[in-house]
Amino acid sequence: MKAYRVHEYGESAQFVEDEVARPAVQPGHVLIETKATSLNPVDHKILTADLGINPELPAILHMDVAGVVVEVGAGVDDFQVGDEVYGCAGGLKGQAGNLNGALADFMLADANLIAKKPTTLGFAESAALPLVCITAWEGLFDRAKISQEDTLLVHAGVGGVGHIAIQLAKTRGLRVATTVSTQDKADIAKDLGADDVIFYRDENVPDYVQRLTGGKGFDVIFDTVGGDTLDKSLEAAAARGRVISIVGQSTHDLTNMHVKGLSLHLEFMLLPMITGERRADHGHILSVVARLADSGKLKPLLHEKRFRYAEANAAHALFASNQHTGKIVLENL
Ligand SMILES: NC(=O)c1ccc[n+]([C@@H]2O[C@H](COP(=O)([O-])OP(=O)(O)OC[C@H]3O[C@@H](n4cnc5c(N)ncnc54)[C@H](OP(=O)(O)O)[C@@H]3O)[C@@H](O)[C@H]2O)c1
Incomplete structure (x- = not known):
């Protein structure tokens, strides 16, 4: 099969088209003929740096996949050949070794990590969903x-995780505010269901806390940015508020947490892939997400230009340039 592998990590790392052996199906796993993958920031971070979870080289990267089941391993009852599935199922090194990623013609996936894809979405749209939906x-x-x-x-609110967080929260009826940089992104965020928009470059925390909560602060803050923004999240939270961060490798003053009795949750969605534990939780979440998508309650935001697998280097260059809006998707055409 064709695989678009990396032979070194670092700022100048490139994907190279290689001919490699098709993986053999394993018990508890399915073999997926890949149709599409999406680019998540972690895929680019692994390509360019050592995160401690980089697969052994040469490596097949990319975590999200959508495709068709072509072989079913022993002990798998939930899937059969021909099923159209999606999941976040490889592209890193776990405690038990490499989990190969989606940038190849076939991907071996733990059946616990995948689900049937939404029937109303194509493979490209479906491949944009798994990692960000599970995180949110x-x-x-x-x-x-x-x-x-x-x-x-x-x-x-228009980031990969943020645009899904808005939509999932709206399924539970919450009032949702979100931060964006431009009017175009504000319009997209409103279309996704956001009730209030904050231009984070123009309005400071006390002003938007006053404008949107009468000075009380937000009960829950989902912080997908980290760094200085996490300090702003602690500042914008209401007394007894809950802050969720997905970018937490940083040092912060906890005074605001102390005086307001906040709780802070650090979410790390890769854990089931890394440890092997609680993987079925992810397959379950993706089954529910597929139903939400099929009932029109959740849709992925895709960058307008699609890439082919053979254009993986161009896709990562676009990601690094920060000129994209919506998730970058690659199709195995
Ligand atoms: N812990 C986990 O399990 C987990 C899971 C998924 C992702 N992550 C991490 O979470 C981060 C976000 O992931 P993603 O997929 O959502 O990334 P993304 O799609 O690249 O989105 C990044 C967004 O951040 C916005 N942004 C940048 N600076 C901002 C600021 N100061 N305030 C508000 N918005 C700002 C950008 O919008 P503008 O152009 O408007 O600035 C952009 O829309 C990445 O670092 C990723 O690695 C962690």
């Missing part, structure tokens, strides 16, 4: 345990 789901529902009475602030 676990952050909002499993950790912060949001409820309809909560006010929610989502940082980066």
Whole structure:
């Protein structure tokens, strides 16, 4: 099969088209003929740096996949040959070794990590969903345990995770505010369901807390940016508020947490792939997400230009240039 592998990591790393052996199906796994993958920031970080979870070289990267099941391993009852599936199922090194990624003609995937894809979405749209949906789901529902009475602030409402967080929160009836940089992105965020928009470059925290919450602060803040923004999240939270961060490798003053009795949740969605534990949670989340998509309650935001697998280097160059709006998708054409 064809695989678009990297032979070194670092700023100048490139994907190279290689001919490699098709993986053999394993018990508990399915073999997926890949149709599409999407580019998540972690794929680019692995390409360009050592995250401690980089697969052994030469490596097949990219975590998200959508495709068709072509072989079913022993002990797998939920899938059969011909099923159209999606998942976040490889592209890193876990505790048990390499999990090969989606940038190849076939991908071996733990059946617990995948689900049948939404029937109303194509492979490209479906491949944009898994990693960001699982992250937003676990952050909002499993950790912060949001409820309809909560006010929610989502940082980066047009980002990969942010645009899904807005939509998932709206399925539970919350009032949602979100931060964006431009009017175009504000319009997209509103279209996704955001009730209030904050231009984060122009309005400071006390002003938008006053404008949108009467000075009380937000009950829940989903911070998909980190760094200085995490300090702003602690500042913008209401007393007893809950802050979820997905970017937490940083040092912060916890005074605002202390004086307001906040709780802080650090979400790390890669854990089931890394440790092998609780993988079925991800397949379950993706099954529910597929139903939400098919009922029109959740849609992916895709960057207008699509790439082919053979154009993986161009796709990553676009990501690094930060000129994209919506998720970057690559199709195996
Ligand atoms: N821990 C986990 O499990 C987990 C899971 C998924 C992702 N992540 C990490 O979370 C981060 C976001 O991922 P993603 O997929 O959402 O990334 P993304 O699609 O690249 O989105 C980044 C967004 O951040 C916005 N942004 C940049 N600076 C901002 C600021 N100061 N305030 C508000 N918005 C700002 C950008 O919008 P503008 O152009 O409007 O600035 C852009 O829309 C990445 O670092 C990723 O690696 C972690």
